[in-house]
Amino acid sequence: MSRSRNYPFIVFTVVIVIVSTLLVLLSYDYVVLESKYQSLNTAFVSVSSELSEVKNSHNILLAEHEALSRSYSSLEEEYSALEESYRKLGEDYAYLKTQYDDLSLRYDKISSEYLLVVDEKENIEAWYSSLRKDVNIRQGFGEDKRAFITPRDAEVKRIVSEATGGWSNPSDWKEFWTDLKKLYDWVVNNVAYSYDSPLPVLPDIGGEFYWRDECYRFPNETIRQKHGDCEDQAILLASMILSYSNEKYSIWVVEWVSSSVGHVAVAIPVEGGELTILDPAGKFYTSNMMGGVGSKDVRSAIGEWLDYWRRQGYPDARINVVFSKNLYREFASNEEFIQWALRG
Secondary structure, eight states: OHHHHHHHHHHHHHHHHHHHHHHHHHHHHHHHHHHHHHHHHHHHHHHHHHHHHHHHHHHHHHHHHHHHHHHHHHHHHHHHHHHHHHHHHHHHHHHHHHHHHHHHHHHHHHHHHHHHHHHHHHHHHHHHHHHHHHHHGGGTOGGGGGGGOOTTOHHHHHHHHHHHOOOSOTTOHHHHHHHHHHHHHHHHHHOEEOOOOOEEEOOSTTSOOEEESOOOOOHHHHHHHTEEOHHHHHHHHHHHHHHHTTTOSOOEEEEEEOSSOEEEEEEEEETTTEEEEEETTTTEEOBOTTSSBOOEEHHHHHHHHHHHHHHTTOTTOEEEEEEETTEEEEOSSHHHHHHHHHHO
C-alpha cells in the first residue's frame, strides 16, 4: 500500500527528473542552436553584405557592359569605315604606284638627258670662257697687257736682225744706243698710225654686252699689217728692244692719261737714276746733245715727254700704268711714278 502510494510520487519524480534532464538537454541544445543561429546570422549578414556588393558590382559590370557594347558598336562602325578607307587607299596606292613607276621611268630618261645637257652647258661655258678671254684680251684690260710683249716671236726677231744686224758686242753701249735709234726709226717709218675699230667686250654669262674703241695688237700683227695706234707701236718697239738685248735689261711700256685721252710709249731705265723715253707714235724720244737717242734723269725725262704732250693740248697728262712682259703697275700721280722709277 505504501509502495502504491509512493508510486505516483516516484513517477512524478522520475517525470520531473526526465523533464529536468530534457530541459537541461533542451537548454544545451538551445544554447548550441542559439550559437549556431548567431553564427548563421553573422554569416547571413556577411553574405547579405557580400550579396549587396555583388549586386553593386553586377550593376557596375552591367553598366560597363552596356558602355562596352556601345563602344564596340562604335568601333565596329569605325572599323567598317577604316576598312572602306583602307580599300580606297589600296586602290589609290595601286594607281599611284603605277603613276610612280611611270614617272620613275620618265625621271631616269630625263635625268640622263639632264646630265647630257649639263655636260653640254659646261662645254659651252668652257668654250665661251675661252672665246671671251681671246676676244677681251684685245681690250688690254689690266695685266692682260703683259701678254702682248713678245720678244721671242719669230717675226720680231727677224725685223730686229734686219734693222740692226743684232747686238754684236753686248759690252759696246755705243752700238746699243745707235741700234736703239734704228729700231725706233724702223717703227716710225714702217708702221702707219691708225685708230682702232670698235670691238665687242664680252661679259660674264648673264652680263651686259658692249662695244669699245680699243684693239691691242700683237707685234707680229702690227708688223704684218704695217699700221697700229700708239700702244701697238709701243708694244712692238718694246718687244724689239727686249729681243735685241736678249731680255737682259728692263724695258717698260708706259701709259699716260688725261681727262680726254690716253697715250703709250716705251721707257728704258738707265743706270744712275736716268730714263729714256721712246714714243714712235708721237715722234718723240729722249735725245742727247748730238740729237741721237740718249737718257736723262728720271724727272727731266718724264718732264720733257709730258711737256711735249702738254703743248699738243693735253695739259693734265699723268703717268697711269707701266707694264712689261713680267711687270704691271698702276700709279696715281707723276710723282709716284718718278719715285718708283728712281727706286727701281
